[in-house]
Amino acid sequence: MLIAGPPADLGFDDVIQISHKSSLDRFLAQHSHASPGLTGFEPPRTKNRERAVSDLKLSHAVDAKVPPPLVSPAFTPPRTPSVEGQRHDRQPGSLPVSVDPEAEAKRPAQSTFLEKLPEVRCEVRARIPTTTGTEMWLHLYHNNADEKEHLAIVFGPHIRSKSLDAQRPGESERDRMIRGAYSGTLYPGRVSSRVQQIRRDAGVPSQRPSASYLAQANEPQARASSPDPSQISETSSTSDTESTYPPELGPPMVRIHSECYTGETVWSARCDCGEQLDEAARLMSVGPPTPVSTPGSEGGDQNPLLERPPSSGGVIIYLRQEGRGIGLLSKLKAYNLQDLGHDTMEANLLLRHPGDARSYGLATAMLLDLGLGGEQGIKLLTNNPEEVRAVEGPNREVRVVERVPMIPLAWQTGGKRGVNSPEVEKYISTKIEKFKHMFSG
Numbered sequence: 001m002l003i004a005g006p007p008a009d010l011g012f013d014d015v016i017q018i019s020h021k022s023s024l025d026r027f028l029a030q031h032s033h034a035s036p037g038l039t040g041f042e043p044p045r046t047k048n049r050e051r052a053v054s055d056l057k058l059s060h061a062v063d064a065k066v067p068p069p070l071v072s073p074a075f076t077p078p079r080t081p082s083v084e085g086q087r088h089d090r091q092p093g094s095l096p097v098s099v100d101p102e103a104e105a106k107r108p109a110q111s112t113f114l115e116k117l118p119e120v121r122c123e124v125r126a127r128i129p130t131t132t133g134t135e136m137w138l139h140l141y142h143n144n145a146d147e148k149e150h151l152a153i154v155f156g157p158h159i160r161s162k163s164l165d166a167q168r169p170g171e172s173e174r175d176r177m178i179r180g181a182y183s184g185t186l187y188p189g190r191v192s193s194r195v196q197q198i199r200r201d202a203g204v205p206s207q208r209p210s211a212s213y214l215a216q217a218n219e220p221q222a223r224a225s226s227p228d229p230s231q232i233s234e235t236s237s238t239s240d241t242e243s244t245y246p247p248e249l250g251p252p253m254v255r256i257h258s259e260c261y262t263g264e265t266v267w268s269a270r271c272d273c274g275e276q277l278d279e280a281a282r283l284m285s286v287g288p289p290t291p292v293s294t295p296g297s298e299g300g301d302q303n304p305l306l307e308r309p310p311s312s313g314g315v316i317i318y319l320r321q322e323g324r325g326i327g328l329l330s331k332l333k334a335y336n337l338q339d340l341g342h343d344t345m346e347a348n349l350l351l352r353h354p355g356d357a358r359s360y361g362l363a364t365a366m367l368l369d370l371g372l373g374g375e376q377g378i379k380l381l382t383n384n385p386e387e388v389r390a391v392e393g394p395n396r397e398v399r400v401v402e403r404v405p406m407i408p409l410a411w412q413t414g415g416k417r418g419v420n421s422p423e424v425e426k427y428i429s430t431k432i433e434k435f436k437h438m439f440s441g
């Protein structure tokens with residue numbers, strides 16, 4: 001997300017101040033949401049900033065026939081009592097997802113799913129360094145259900161695409177590297193997509209092969225004595241159902257994100273989509289904070305110094321279903337209807353679209369391709385109850401074993417960060433009231 005510009009209450013001196021890099025980093029870390037590191041500036045405060053969704057009058061004129069809210073104010077998260085000193089490395093509270101027979105009976109009939117999951121194939125993967133220093137791996141998928149390029153944004157080293165890694169007829173090692181089917185990292189002069197394996201087999205311990213090793217490996221006689229790269233697969237030993245994600249890390253974090261041009265790219269304060277994308281990325285980038293024990297701290301004393309283990313990663317499945325599946329053109333019309341007094345669901349219906357036109361079969365298929373089906377299950381970051389059921393697929397190919405609610409940053413920080421606007425308040429209240437989104441257990 002780009003930086004829109006300094007907040008209105010920022011003086012020239014402040015701008016000079018933040019021109020120093022470390023000050024800028026600190027400043028960005030403190031201000032609002034947006035892409036990790038390149039955090040957007042705090043949006044202008046509105047006169048409604050002190051209100052919570054639970055304070056909103058949900059039954060105004062156009063909502064006259066709307067049933068009372070399904071989630072009582074008691075269910076909305078409380079304001080954070082102390083905003084100052086709030087740590088940015090906070091971890092989300094995760095809730096177990098029930099799998100008891102009663103809950104199973106509430107699962108939609110199989111006929112509401114596609115009979116068969118779509119077929120997906122990861123066409124290319126590339127390393128994306130980010131402004132926070134975290135690297136992510138962007139996977140681009142094609143499928144047999146639509147013409148769109150859906151994405152998987154993978155964090156951490158543990159998640160690999162089976163369709164990407166599979167050998168394709170006639171391809172060279174260079175072809176494999178160009179489409180991202182390699183292990184480790186690329187560097188000028190690398191000759192094999194599987195050079196890490198070759199290096200291990202050759203007993204070369206360094207992270208990056210030395211120039212002399214590379215020269216040797218590139219010699220025909222050296223290649224003859226080295227294992228044939230095309231015969232080595234560092235991942236093809238993984239069967240269709242096996243996961244590369246270590247079981248000891250627990251269920252991996254997954255977020256299914258639906259495209260939102262307005263919320264992610266042009267700083268819209270009508271929705272919290274940009275903030276949610278950023279927050280999911282942040283949670284998958286940071287490791288859980290662990291207290292460091294120091295001499296003299298025996299007896300259970302918590303040392304304030306914290307050590308950050310590496311992130312266990314996760315994946316954001318980025319589905320190209322803009323505007324809850326109705327597309328940008330219709331969503332912009334829906335915005336005009338909202339300015340005329342309708343809520344997000346009514347606006348969709350007035351445009352003869354369903355309230356929510358999305359489907360999740362592609363997400364299920366992509367998760368399976370990334371090895372995230374099966375017993376281990378996933379930890380799904382969402383408030384959307386439909387999504388929890390739908391992403392599991394017709395035969396529960398993927399298991400959602402935990403759910404992490406996505407609490408708006410403005411709620412968590414008493415309005416100091418995140419999206420603040422009357423529009424977003426109405427948007428969230430409609431999600432709670434009509435789409436039954438769960439902002440807690």
Ligand SMILES: Nc1nc2c(ncn2[C@@H]2O[C@H](COP(=O)(O)OP(=O)(O)OP(=O)(O)O)[C@@H](O)[C@H]2O)c(=O)[nH]1
Pocket residue numbers: 256257258259260261270271273276321322323324325326331334335344348381382383384387406431437
């Ligand atoms: N039709 C329509 N779509 C919208 C509107 N605002 C945001 N969206 C779209 O809504 C999608 C995001 O869905 P949400 O319902 O906000 O969230 P969710 O993914 O269902 O669930 P959580 O994020 O977990 O709460 C994106 O595709 C946005 O483009 C709107 O006013 N009208």
